[in-house]
Amino acid sequence: xxxxxxxxxxxxxxxxxxxxxxxxxxxxxxxxxxxxxxxxxxxxxxxxxxxxxxxxxxxxxxxxxxxxxxxxxxxxxxxxxxxxxxxxxxxxxxxxxxxxxxxxxxxxxxxxxxxxxxxxxxxxxxxxxxxxxxxxxxxxxxxxxxxxxxxxxxxxxxxxxxxxxxxxxxxxxxxxxxxxxxxxxxxxxxxxxxxxxxxxxxxxxxxxxxxxxxxxxxxxxxxxxxxxxxxxxxxxxxxxxxxxxxxxxxxxxxxxxxxxxxxxxxxxxxxxxxxxxxxxxxxxxxxxxxxxxxxxxxxxxxxxxxxxxxxxxxxxxxxxxxxxxxxxxxxxxxxxxxxxxxxxxxxxxxxxxxxxxxxxxxxxxx
Amino acid sequence: xxxxxxxxxxxxxxxxxxxxxxxxxxxxxxxxxxxxxxxxxxxxxxxxxxxxxxxxxxxxxxxxxxxxxxxxxxxxxxxxxxxxxxxxxxxxxxxxxxxxxxxxxxxxxxxxxxxxxxxxxxxxxxxxxxxxxxxxxxxxxxxxxxxxxxxxxxxxxxxxxxxxxxxxxxxxxxxxxxxxxxxxxxxxxxxxxxxxxxxxxxxxxxxxxxxxxxxxxxxxxxxxxxxxxxxxxxxxxxxxxxxxxxxxxxxxxxxxxxxxxxxxxxxxxxxxxxxxxxxxxxxxxxxxxxxxxxxxxxxxxxxxxxxxxxxxxxxxxxxxxxxxxxxxxxxxxxxxxxxx
Numbered sequence: 001x002x003x004x005x006x007x008x009x010x011x012x013x014x015x016x017x018x019x020x021x022x023x024x025x026x027x028x029x030x031x032x033x034x035x036x037x038x039x040x041x042x043x044x045x046x047x048x049x050x051x052x053x054x055x056x057x058x059x060x061x062x063x064x065x066x067x068x069x070x071x072x073x074x075x076x077x078x079x080x081x082x083x084x085x086x087x088x089x090x091x092x093x094x095x096x097x098x099x100x101x102x103x104x105x106x107x108x109x110x111x112x113x114x115x116x117x118x119x120x121x122x123x124x125x126x127x128x129x130x131x132x133x134x135x136x137x138x139x140x141x142x143x144x145x146x147x148x149x150x151x152x153x154x155x156x157x158x159x160x161x162x163x164x165x166x167x168x169x170x171x172x173x174x175x176x177x178x179x180x181x182x183x184x185x186x187x188x189x190x191x192x193x194x195x196x197x198x199x200x201x202x203x204x205x206x207x208x209x210x211x212x213x214x215x216x217x218x219x220x221x222x223x224x225x226x227x228x229x230x231x232x233x234x235x236x237x238x239x240x241x242x243x244x245x246x247x248x249x250x251x252x253x254x255x256x257x258x259x260x261x262x263x264x265x266x267x268x269x270x271x272x273x274x275x276x277x278x279x280x281x282x283x284x285x286x287x288x289x290x291x292x293x294x295x296x297x298x299x300x301x302x303x304x305x306x307x308x309x310x311x312x313x314x315x316x317x318x319x320x321x322x323x324x325x326x327x328x329x330x331x332x333x334x335x336x337x338x339x340x341x342x343x344x345x346x347x348x349x350x351x352x353x354x355x356x357x358x359x360x361x362x363x364x365x366x
Numbered sequence: 367x368x369x370x371x372x373x374x375x376x377x378x379x380x381x382x383x384x385x386x387x388x389x390x391x392x393x394x395x396x397x398x399x400x401x402x403x404x405x406x407x408x409x410x411x412x413x414x415x416x417x418x419x420x421x422x423x424x425x426x427x428x429x430x431x432x433x434x435x436x437x438x439x440x441x442x443x444x445x446x447x448x449x450x451x452x453x454x455x456x457x458x459x460x461x462x463x464x465x466x467x468x469x470x471x472x473x474x475x476x477x478x479x480x481x482x483x484x485x486x487x488x489x490x491x492x493x494x495x496x497x498x499x500x501x502x503x504x505x506x507x508x509x510x511x512x513x514x515x516x517x518x519x520x521x522x523x524x525x526x527x528x529x530x531x532x533x534x535x536x537x538x539x540x541x542x543x544x545x546x547x548x549x550x551x552x553x554x555x556x557x558x559x560x561x562x563x564x565x566x567x568x569x570x571x572x573x574x575x576x577x578x579x580x581x582x583x584x585x586x587x588x589x590x591x592x593x594x595x596x597x598x599x600x601x602x603x604x605x606x607x608x609x610x611x612x613x614x615x616x617x618x619x620x621x622x623x624x625x626x627x628x629x630x631x632x633x634x635x636x637x638x639x640x641x642x643x644x645x646x647x648x649x650x651x652x653x654x655x656x657x658x659x660x661x662x663x664x665x666x667x668x669x670x671x672x673x674x675x676x677x678x679x680x681x682x683x684x685x686x687x688x689x690x691x692x693x694x695x696x697x698x699x700x701x702x703x704x705x706x
């Protein structure tokens with residue numbers, strides 16, 4: 001408690017308590033806040049489209065993606081390799097290379113980021129929208145100490161003096177659960193374990209108290225006992241600092257652990273969005289249902305149970321067709337599926353959206 | 367009776383004590399999962415079994431033949447008894463060879479001339495069409511490549527398959543088809559399998575028995591139902607509690623045991639029980655006395671922990687209130703009396 005109370009931009013005491021109880025009641029409270037459209041979302045993405053120019057012609061990576069993230073909400077963007085989830089994440093603050101053309105709209109607190117000039121983006125990155133990536137070692141500079149690197153963020157963005165920045169860095173390291181922070185601050189990245197490095201990355205990312213933290217596969221390179229600690233830190237950030245989190249992952253266990261709401265991506269499109277409990281209990285897109293049934297679950301052995309397989313391969317798309325891109329792998333496909341693109345529409349409950357001409361309506365056993 | 371017997375296997379790389387006394391037996395036709403986190407030495411065990419590495423100490427017996435220190439030439443007749451499948455199918459298939467050449471290579475090394483028929487049969491078994499033999503590995507998807515690796519490994523009808531993280535590089539939906547395939551093949555062909563992985567859900571799906579490794583040593587082994595149902599070692603308990611399950615309601619009712627991030631180095635492993643530096647229930651004895659593996663239950667359930675009694679009762683770190691791992695945020699919120 002003491003570590004966090006020193007962080008200067010702490011949310012009002014009331015907010016902190018709400019956060020803590022939300023963890024106790026299985027996130028029910030946050031879910032309601034996340035999707036009920038209370039006020040303006042912190043991050044609003046509309047029609048986001050990313051196309052890469054390649055030697056073999058254009059490559060459509062992201063196609064008209066819509067989602068929004070509410071205050072203090074954890075939105076998981078989940079999908080398999082090549083579905084466009086990381087490209088979506090990178091495009092939010094203009095991190096893609098010049099070979100990518102980005103269209104559509106990304107509004108952070110009402111401010112448009114697509115097409116914004118370099119100076120604007122630079123002032124937003126770090127201060128309002130921050131990233132952590134899968135591999136902390138390649139994101140840290142090996143020749144500077146941890147304290148140096150966190151301090152740099154604080155000195156550049158917040159104009160803190162060297163000594164204040166150092167003090168603040170120690171607080172941040174405590175916030176992310178690094179023991180003996182006063183000592184570890186002078187360590188170089190190679191002296192830290194993988195989990196500690198990821199904690200340092202998180203400390204750097206939240207140094208300027210960003211509104212939105214984009215975590216791109218933050219635990220994928222880590223062992224499960226280490227992962228559990230990092231997920232705990234992320235949960236704490238949301239509860240204590242009120243940070244909204246966009247969690248990019250392929251791991252359904254991580255989604256189940258941390259997310260309030262989920263957007264499922266397939267071949268560059270969002271095919272389903274729902275509250276986390278609803279998505280797992282009643283998936284409506286055949287791809288989501290297939291994915292959930294493909295993961296082994298507790299107590300099931302090959303002797304008595306068979307994992308669901310999704311036949312076929314993910315398409316590599318030059319251009320997005322006017323059709324469902326999952327149709328040729330889908331057992332529920334009808335004629336319409338190959339001639340017309342299904343758009344996200346509410347199905348069942350108002351907060352559950354699915355892009356499918358023939359969504360799963362029967363109860364699913366997961 | 368046993369396809370594989372490891373006795374006190376030791377593998378040191380200079381000062382690095384990667385594997386430090388592992389004893390493990392695999393009955394013919396059964397699947398044993400070797401579970402552990404990165405740096406536990408599980409892959410080194412696998413590589414010692416297929417003699418990609420020559421062990422520093424101990425013995426490796428394949429179907430009663432001691433192969434621990436055999437020369438390359440003397441080892442050759444035993445090569446057909448054991449095969450290995452690696453994690454990264456792209457890196458373990460020669461890009462200059464056709465799929466047919468890759469799959470048939472083990473037979474050619476065994477002086478078999480015509481491999482066309484067996485190759486077609488091996489491809490069919492793993493669910494690939496015979497035409498794939500003419501293709502080159504880069505033309506295939508990750509899942510198809512892993513099928514090619516499995517076809518190559520099984521073409522010599524080995525009594526033992528070492529599968530080293532065979533599904534870890536694959537997407538969930540592809541993972542499912544490879545796990546199903548391994549289960550089908552194992553049932554139909556009856557080979558024994560050492561399934562090396564960090565993925566506990568895959569272990570529960572595929573394995574008959576489970577061996578848990580920590581810092582070069584086995585801490586617990588036994589039948590699948592026992593390891594998942596009544597895990598005795600605090601590390602096994604922590605591992606099981608930390609792996610998130612893909613079910614938000616169930617997952618949020620669980621409380622992972624946080625161990626702290628600092629894994630000791632295998633260059634200078636802790637004295638006594640190697641897990642004591644991260645163990646939430648360690649006592650003084652754990653810091654000084656090395657725990658011996660003891661049988662504590664049916665099916666040869668063994669554990670190496672001072673705190674577990676001979677009938678298998680002992681502490682369950684999952685039931686302890688509060689969390690472990692230094693000044694973590696949740697620990698602090700627990701101090702303020704907020705239950706999770």
